[in-house]
Amino acid sequence: MNSKGLNIRAVADTQEDIFIDFAISKRCNFSDIHHFLISKFNLNKLELSSFYYSNDNWDKGEEITLMNMNFDDENNIKFMDMVLLKDVYKEGHLKFLYVNDFLNMNIFYLEILKEVDVGVDEKVNILHQLGEYKPNNQYIEEKTIEDDTKNEIDEILKEYDEDDFNKFEELDDDLY
Numbered sequence: 001m002n003s004k005g006l007n008i009r010a011v012a013d014t015q016e017d018i019f020i021d022f023a024i025s026k027r028c029n030f031s032d033i034h035h036f037l038i039s040k041f042n043l044n045k046l047e048l049s050s051f052y053y054s055n056d057n058w059d060k061g062e063e064i065t066l067m068n069m070n071f072d073d074e075n076n077i078k079f080m081d082m083v084l085l086k087d088v089y090k091e092g093h094l095k096f097l098y099v100n101d102f103l104n105m106n107i108f109y110l111e112i113l114k115e116v117d118v119g120v121d122e123k124v125n126i127l128h129q130l131g132e133y134k135p136n137n138q139y140i141e142e143k144t145i146e147d148d149t150k151n152e153i154d155e156i157l158k159e160y161d162e163d164d165f166n167k168f169e170e171l172d173d174d175l176y
Contacts, residue, residue, distance in 0.1 A: 002117040002118060002119060003025060003026070003027070003120050004025075004026045004086075005023050005024055005025045005115070005116050006023070006085055006089060006114070006115055007022070007023050007114050007115075007116050008022055008024060008033070008111065008112050008113065009021045009110070009113055010022070010108050010109070010110050011108060011109045011110075012041065012107075012108055012131070013107035013108065014133070016131055017130055018130065018131030018132070018133045019129070020040055020129045021126075021127040021128040022036065022125060023116055023118050023127055024036075024085065024118070024124045024125075025085075025118050025122065026085045026086035027084065027086065028085050028123055028124075029081055029084050029085065030051050030064050030080040030081075031066075031080035031081045032123060033085075033098075033110070034049055034066065034098075036124045037098060037100070037108065038100070040126075040129075041106070041108070041133040042135060043100045043106055043135050044100070044101055047102075047103075048101070049098065049099060049100040049101070050064060050065050050098075050099055051063070051096050051097065051098050052064070052097040052098075052099070053095075054095040054096055054109075056095070058095065060097055063077075063078070064078045064079065064083050065079045065080070066079065066080055068081070068082075089112060089115070093112075094111060095109070095110070095112075096109075096110040097109060097110070098110055101135070101136070104136035106135050106136050
């Protein structure tokens with residue numbers, strides 16, 4: 001027995017072509033997509049994330065937060081657990097931005113491609129995947145540790161080898 005679902009493409013905002021196409025049940029919410037993207041793109045699950053409604057120009061619209069940010073009787077802020085895919089599809093929303101880790105800005109563009117039949121027990125099914133995504137914070141850590149620090153350490157070690165005065169500091173001629 002089948003139920004209705006959606007084919008969605010998630011494209012990483014990188015120089016390389018990195019994307020994943022997946023089918024997901026329309027009964028799922030944005031929290032299900034969030035957990036799927038976290039696992040498939042190796043994102044930090046402890047970081048805050050949000051979806052944003054978007055348009056054909058990929059402008060950032062209304063936010064869908066990870067957690068319920070409403071206080072007391074307010075119900076004006078949408079959060080991932082409450083927004084169902086069937087509702088946004090029925091309203092005609094087809095494009096969304098997803099941001100994970102607001103400090104390092106891992107950004108993805110999501111587009112609903114078409115409505116499809118999916119298995120009743122299936123929540124998410126990968127259809128096609130291209131490339132391997134490295135979250136932005138991993139690029140920063142690798143570059144900092146491997147390049148900058150290594151070069152500084154090498155320079156310090158070379159200074160010792162260049163010491164012509166047998167471990168005494170060289171006097172600066174400009175001071176005298």
